[in-house]
Amino acid sequence: MSIVQDRALNVRRAPLPLFGKVFTDSWRGLVGWGIGLAAAAFLYLPIYPSMRGASGMQALIDQLPPELIKTLNYDQIGTGAGYAQATLFGLLGFVLLTIAATGWGAAALGGDEESGRLELTLAHAVTRVQVAVARFCAIAVKILALSALLFAVVLLLNDSAELQIEVGNLLGTSLLFGGVSLLTASVALLGGALTGRRIGGIASGAGVAVLGYVFNALGNQSASLHWLYNLSPYYWAFGDSPLSSGANVTTIVTFYAISLVLAAFAALALRQRDIGA
Amino acid sequence: MSHVAITQTTDVRGPGHTPDAAIDVVDLVKQFGHNRALNGVTFQVARGTVFGVIGPNGAGKTTIMRALLDIIRPSGGQATVLGTPSRNAGPQLRRRIGYLPGELILEGRTSGRRLLAHYADISGPVPAGHVQELAERLGLDLDRPVRKLSKGNKQKLGIVQAFMHRPELLVLDEPTSGLDPLMQQEFLKMIREARDRGQTVFLSSHVISEIQQAADEVAILRDGRIVTINSVEELRSTAVRHLRLVASGVRPTDLAALLGGLEGVTTLNCSLTPTNDAEAVATLSGEIASFVQAISVLQLRDLVLEEPDLEESVLKLYSTPALVPQ
Incomplete structure (x- = not known):
């Protein structure tokens, strides 16, 4: 009877506790990734004017094997958009956000289950689907925040670094950048949910990202390998040079839609399994 | 005092099947690959009683508890908890349960207070001041980072976590592990008080001495089967x-x-x-x-x-x- 009475002694509770918990736990990490991403931009972009002007740089690139140039996407490096794409969105920034996305995706369910903490969370008044959805949403917000940061930093440097990138193209590319990372995170989330282990998430997330990059690089080598582009999320995002020619809205939407579907599968997979068994 | 409580509960228990049992487990089977962890387990726990399950490591105690919380799904049989089938039970059922896992792993970077606040946000409401009260009873410092707590203090945090929202049913897997004898006594007192308030307690141990003072009934589990269910008095008379x-x-x-x-x-x-x-x-x-x-x-x-x-x-x-x- 006293149980019923105690219900009256309600105290204020945080809304969306599962979603919010991700940020109270990992805001330091998020800030760290943000600093890393901004540092990459500040490292590469301001030197573009001197690189473009230096004939020695072009001579150096001309000496590189053409296959390497194509692999690194350096063939368009003569324009501001091509330079920013090749160095930042397509290389260092991509690597950084891929690592972050894979780590977050793998830790959210697989890592949490493997450590034994998920068991206690699920013993409380939540459903497994709620846990999966809240954690996916938190990852999506973090990735979008980092993409927005990159958008802002590039915009800030656009004039001083003489990049001449159109704002609309930059926005579209930033959304694609976030989309391809969220796809990676969703695959990692699903891998973790299916296996109950962090390594399952890491392997699947990193696998998709690395293969996507490799298929794009191979496709760049010859027309007979162009079919590999179809299998490369990296190519779907950056193959049409969105920073110079504009991003396709359908492509952007597709990335986020596929990520949602993968997250839904992750939630269903988690719902079916024995946890920590 | 405990003797009075035992006679009260024997009245409540009634003979045979209790339709209004807090836990009603029928022929529960759990197969993990080739290993049969539970081999047809049947028992009932009447509301307002303390039911202990004793067994060696690997007997299936943890598996039963995880099935009650819907953390794992039985391969056969049925578990009904507080009138609701546990399989795919909604969050409303688990809000009425307090659970202490046998292998308690807690998030380490936050403080005990913040961690408890998080679980209260999910499963509350928690009566104001109740967490502090429980922590003081157990001598637990809530402001230290969880990773710096000793095993015993982590266990206390887990106990507070299970008790704080005054759930109708407490499911406690090896609750006294890591507690010093003084704290074990305090914990057993908390169990008896919970029963006196009308809460039901289902707890496990690998040694009976840890829970014999608190339990009304004891099931002995071996190799995924219940060997016998006795009251502590009955066990005492055959001992x-x-x-x-x-x-x-x-x-x-x-x-x-x-x-x-x-x-x-x-x-x-x-x-x-x-x-x-x-x-x-x-x-x-x-x-x-x-x-x-x-x-x-x-x-x-x-x-x-x-x-x-x-x-x-x-x-x-x-x-x-x-x-x-x-």
């Missing part, structure tokens, strides 16, 4: 006591003849002491009345009759072939 007595004016052989004929006396050993008295060492099971009557004719110099050793009788049940559970 063996160790006895030692010294009598003067009697020869060891006569003493052996006197005691050896008594029902329940085993492993009798009579000898002559350096002071020319006769000493008998034996174990005694069952009622002590006939024994006391028999020794009244002796000139006793010393008599030690120990508390019934439940541990020993439980261990005996572990090793005897499984009985068909009632």
